Amino acid sequence: MAAASRPDDGRPDPDALLAAFRRETxxxxxxxxxxxxxxxxxxxxxxxxxxxxxxxxxxxxxxxxxxxxxxxxxxxxxxxxxxxxxxxxxxxxxxxxxxxxxxxxxxxxxxxxxxxxxxxxxxxxxxxxxxxxxxxxxxxxxxxxxxxxxxxxxxxxxxxxxxxxxxxxxxxxxxxxxxxxxxxxxxxxxxxxxxxxxxxxxxxxxxxxxxxxxxxxxxxxxxxxxxxxxxxxxxxxxxxxxxxKAIEGPWAASERLLACVGPDEVSERVIRRASQLATGLNAPWTAVTVETIGQAADAKRANQLAKVFSLAERLGGDAMQLQGSDYTTEILRLARRENVTQIVLGQSRAGLFRRILGRSLPEALMRHAGGIEIHVVPGEEAQTSLWPRLRPLLSRRGLGVELAGALVSVACAVAVGDALIAVLKLPNLSMIFLTAVLFSAVRFGTRAAVIASLASFAAYNFFFIEPVYTFTVAQPQELFALLIFLAVAVFAGSLTGRIRDQRETVIRNAEVTQSLYDYSRKLSGASSPDDVLWAAAAHLHSTFGGRIVLLVAEGDDLQIRAAWPPDAQLDPAALGAARWAQQKKEPAGWGTGTLPRIAYQFRPLVAARGPIAVCGFEPHLAGEPITAEDERALTAILDLTAIALDRALLAREAVNAATMQENEKVRDALLDSLSHDLRTPLSSIAGAATSLRAFGDKMSPSERLELLSSIEEETARLARFVANLLDMSRIEAGGLKVNRDLVSIADVVQGAVERSRKAFPGQPVRVSLAPNLPFVRGDDRLLEQVLFNLLDNAHKYAGEAGAIVHARQEGAEVVISVTDEGPGVKPGELERIFEKFYRGGRADGRKAGTGLGLSISRRLVEAMGGAIVAQSPAVRRRGTRIVMRLPAAQATAAEPRPAA
Amino acid sequence: MNEPRILVVDDEPQIQRFLSVALSAAGFRVQTAETGAQALRLAATGAPDLIVLDLGLPDRDGKDVLRDIRQFSTTPVIVLSARDREAEKIEALDLGADDYVEKPFGIGELTARLRAALRHAAHAAQPAQRIEIDGVAMDFDKRLVTRDGAPIKLTPKEYDLLAVLFRNAGRVVTHRQILAAVWGPAHGEDTQYLRVFIGQLRAKIERDPTAPTIVKTEPGVGYRAAEP
The missing domain is CATH 3.40.50.300 (P-loop containing nucleotide triphosphate hydrolases)
Structure with missing residues (x-):
């Protein structure tokens, strides 16, 4: 314990320094x-x-x-x-x-x-x-x-x-x-x-x-x-x-106070007294209560306790709730564990019975405390001693059902007794009535048991004790038996009723535990942050009712990411409270010290790396604080949600990072191949030119010619590449104009093939055109470019194997295809080869072309209203066929078809 | 003396073509390889005096080819690489390449590098006693550095640094190689350190330390002493 460590070694007390530092920032x-x-x-x-x-x-x-x-x-x-x-x-x-x-x-x-x-x-x-x-x-x-x-x-x-x-x-x-x-x-x-x-x-x-x-x-x-x-x-x-300053001083050895409180009036004064004592001693203090099994469910009790605890926290004490069966034992155990030196408690209203046995709390504590000072704060005059105990018995809630249940049970007992007495001549029917009392206790609780006891007492007397049908009793021993019966009935009934009440608490606790367990299982199956948030919203709604919103930080602001009902919205004031809750990591809104007039209460969901989300919920009943039971469930649910959400967010971030890395890799590869494509022709040109200058006179004429033609070819290659790049950027910028004139396919094919033969002299190109091909609407210059790109590709991938250009009419379309006999394209790549910068062959595309030709071709064909696809294998399990389909134009009178 | 045999490894036919023509005219005998496998075979059997290696090959990474060549041969290797790929160049140099040439390059630059590498390989057996670059002479026997005959006072570290550069005159030496040679392998990453020492060294030996002619910087890669 920090407060107990005395700076014997002459070093400053770290706690004191830390506090001083905090004061400085x-x-x-x-x-x-x-x-x-x-x-x-x-x-x-x-x-x-x-x-x-x-x-x-x-x-x-x-x-x-x-x-x-x-x-x-x-x-x-x-x-x-x-x-x-x-x-x-x-x-x-x-x-x-x-x-x-x-x-x-x-x-x-x-x-x-x-x-x-x-x-x-x-x-x-x-x-x-x-x-x-x-x-x-x-x-x-x-x-x-x-x-x-x-x-x-x-x-x-x-x-x-x-x-x-x-x-x-x-x-x-x-x-x-x-x-x-x-x-x-x-x-x-x-x-x-x-x-x-x-x-x-x-x-x-x-x-x-x-x-x-x-x-x-x-x-x-x-x-x-x-x-x-x-x-x-x-x-x-x-x-x-x-x-x-680590000066040895005469300050008191560290004291620690414990204030024993409960849900009663005297507790507030116990708290104030403990706070005053603690202030005087400069000692830490804790307010503690012990909950026995079965008390936890009582909402009124919990509210009173919450009030007491919040007072303790306002006065600078800690609050602690212990669970156990015996008040004295638990308090003493805590006192020993925490080295408590003084205990403050209120004079209890223990009944006569306990006082005679010496079991009132102060006495029991004093007997066992040994060495711990005990302060007893006197209670207020006990003018309310009986009333609060009777009040729950007279509360209206459920009274009708319980009354009816008890009376019907007793009526049944009368009927059964009447029937039995006719047959069996029983001397004493008290057992039958006791059965009715116990039944009421088990079925309807303590209050019904008491009612049934009284009703049984009356009915027994009225129906079965001489003189019958009067409330008078003839024989004194009958009266004695009757009174004994009443005592037994009330005692057994209330005992059974209490067991029933406790059983209900246990069942409710088990339900809460079960629902938490189900929830945690649901969360472990939720992989994305949204799944977690929706599961949380649905679960919170089913547990607490009311509207639920869950907000997650998006950039600098909070956004609703899940809500129940799903269309729930927040007004700006509520959003402000949510932000406050997130920033300060403290609850805000209804029932808290911050913006208490907001309809929602907002709780931050805090993970190891800070607040990751905010949960807003509406109260069960307006104006009532959250019960201790709900508070526990809520805390558990929010903690679970925070952990699951944090995990999901981290997983998503990891995936994002991996995707970014992948994208980066793709971009690097793209830049690589682009720079390679630009640099290789430049290297050849620069190399050849410098060689000619340096060693031209030592070369044979044929060698010189070879270098010169190399310069020419590489310049042409570079020009094609740059033209493609420019076309692409023009298309991307939307600046390429596509004419919609009547175009003769034969002319276009002829033009493209001639260009290709000039560029790639080694490549044999065969042309097969159907007769009477109709016109298409389009741009002859661009269409020729498309065909040339396709032939260029065929040359790149099939080399000297050659290419075939084929054109025919199919219905209302003209189909033009370019087929090569190269290695072909894998089925998975048939679509991808039309993507920008995608290339066939090796991943880094050293051998392949610019990765732009097909992409540009598709854009141009689509701009002319056509379509373009790749097929592979094309012939004899080899080769690639690129097929273009363009709609045939209807030649009109105004545009007569030129003579073939 | 026999004409040196050069093995040119490049998959681009255009580059092969002009290199064959130009290097033959410059007085070398040229062998060509288009793939890594072919290059390895020729390096092992063709006894080349020097290998020009493009790092981008169709069948495998040029650096892997280099690593394999170094398993059995100390033949000087000059790599061809792009200007924007420092990491690749440094890796190749640390793997045992003797120098690099950036694409696109002029033939004069390439032949100068070829000669420096060949000369260094020839001297490796019996190191020179005295090297002079641009008026600065280094006498390894006397541990003496002079400029135009006048002695220059160097600290032991500066002397070691200059010795590494002069012994590799004409060739690039990477930061890591210099650091490891002068300060030991544990200092392989302290390039800031090196910059400071180079600055001091230049102040003592260069005529104009702001425009150095003897110790040149190869940006991002290392330093290179000029040709003797």
Missing amino acids: AGRLKVFLGAAPGVGKTYAMLQNARRLKDEGVDVVVGLVETHGRAETSALVHGLEILPRRKVEYHGREIEEFDLDAALARKPKLIIVDELAHTNAPDSRHPKRWQDVQELLAAGIDVWTALNIQHLESLADVVSRITGVVVRETVPDRVLQEATDVVLVDLTPDELIQRLNEGKVYVPETARRATQSFFTPGNLTALRELALRRTADRVDDQMVDYLRQ
Whole structure:
């Protein structure tokens, strides 16, 4: 335990240094603490601020209430003042501190008066101290003012002293975590004098205030509280200093407090007492409760406990819930484990029975605690001791069913008893009624059992005990038996009923566990992030009802990725709450301290690498906090979802990275082959030209001629390649114009073949054209280019094996094909060869061409309304045939067909 | 002296054609190979004095061919590679290639590299005692460096560095090779180190250190001392 380690070796305490470091990175909070309004906190704060401003510090007044005091208003002049936010509330316009403006302005120091203020309902945080914490987290120094009466742990003390109920409170930890606390002090007499002079409140309100609050007695008590609290703080600072500097000091050995609480009224006072003690001792403390099996299901109990725990957390304690069967054992086990030195608990309302056995909690603890100090906080007068226990019995819910069930059971018992008595002459029918009571207990619960007991008592008496059909009892021993019966029935019935209630809890817990198990199985099958999110939305909806939204960060913003119902939307305010939840990794929205008026509550889904998503859900019942049971289930579901989502996201990122790498590889290969295609002819040309210059005179005429023709051929090759590249980029840019003239296929074929024969003299090309071929509509120049590209390809892949150009009419189309006898194309590549930069042959395409010819051809043919495909093998299990189909043109009178 | 035999390995017929013509005219005997397998066979049986190897071959990677040649032969190898492929060049040099020529290249550049490599191979048996480049002379016996007769004072590391470059005069030496020779194999990656030393060395030996003529930079690959 860190607190127990004393710096014996003269090294600074790491915890103390860490805390000091944290104080340095966040903004620093300075609190001007006063005993009462009017002591001059705002005045002192502004005076100091002016001095800093004169020294050149960036000071901004975020909000200052002058209460019409002239001296104070005068001080504000000359300081930069942040405009206030105007809020419409119940038809009135009120002004609030503008948190977002302050964060955007980001001064070195900001002054925000009245720390205990409650914000207007639509603000981000309900309380101003929460605004201040956000400012501090953003690295802005804050000065603020606070009256001692607003301190949470002192709230009940103050209301007992002054008789004024304090509604606006600030958690103690805010003051504890403040870097500096300045006490602004004024004697009660001076304050009352100032009040009477009208320097504190505007005159009309002054008198009323004086009478109720500003009495010398009240002020003295408050002043004492403020002075003591400040003195405690100074003491803490001294200890901190000693620990940081590793000075051996007389500070107390580390203490640890445990506050034992339960769902009752006294617990809140136990918590406040423990907090005060802990503050005095500078010790950590924990509020703990023990839940026995069967108690967990009680919603009212859970709500009361939640209230108690949230108070503990506000006062700077930890909260802990233990499960077990015996309160004392569990508490003591925890106390030993955590080295607790003091236990605070409330005087329990243990019944007479337990008190006689000495089993009330304080006594049991004292008997076994050995060495642990025990503080007992007295309970309130027990005016409510019976009522809360009876109240559940009288609740309306399910009463009708239970009443009917119990009465019908008893009626059956009467009928059966009547029938039996006629046949068997039974001396005592109590067993039959007991059966009815037990049946009611098992079927309908404790309350039905009690009703059935009473009804049985009455019915037994009425129907079967002499004199029959009256409620009078003739024989004293009959009365005795009847009373015994009642006692047994109530006892057995309520016992059975409790077992039934516990069984229901167990079943419900098992259901929750089962549903979690099912959910985790479903998640393990979900591979994509969306699958996980949809599974989560559906499961949350089926578990809690209400609308569910799941948001995932996309770039800088949150987007709804799954929701139930699927079309659920968020308004901007709700989206803001979701963002806040994600950024701060804390719940926001309904039921939390941030934007509580939003219909949803948002919880961040936090994985190891940070918040990855936000879950928003609507409450079960508006206005009621989440029950402990739901909270547990919700936490479990969200944790599971976070893990599964993180896994799915990581898997997707891995796939993306692999795809990118693959793309990169393809692009590299493409660039490689492009640069190869450009460089090879350039190398040949440059090499041949330099050779001619350097060694031309040593060469034979035929060698010189060879180099020269090499230069010519390579120049032509380069020109073709560049032309293809240009065509392609023109097509891509949409700048290529395709004419739609009448084109004679014969002319086009002839032109292309002539060009090809010139370019590749070694390649034999055969032409076979059907007679009377119709015209097609298109661009003769581009069509010739297409045919030439096809012949070029045939030359590249089939070489000297030759190519055949064939054209015929098929229905309304003209079919032109170019067939080579090369190695052919694999079936899987027949479509891919039309892709840009795709080449046949080896992967890096050294041998092959530009990878543009076919791609360009397809674009051009399609622009002319035709189609082009590849077939392979073409002849004798070898070769490739590229087939073009172009629609035949209808020759019109205006465009007479030229003579063949 | 016999005409040196050059084995040209390139799959582009156009390049084969002009290299055969040009190198014959320049006084070499030329053999040609179009595939890696053919190249290996000829390197083993044809006893070439030098091999010109294109790194892009149809049947296998040129670097693999180089690795295989180095298994049985120390014949100088000059690789043909594209300008934008530094990594490939460095890899080939570290695999034992003697030099490289960037495509597209002029025939003068290629023949100069061929001669430097052949000369170095001839001297490998008995290293020169004295090498002079552009007025800077290095006497390995006396461990003395002079410029135009005047001694230059070098630190031991600078001397070792200059010695590596001068012994390979005319040939490229990669960063890794220099570092390993001067500072030991463990320093193979410290190229920043090397840049600093080269700067100091140039300040002492070059006439104009901003436009060096003796120790030239081969960007991304290494350094090259000029021809003696």
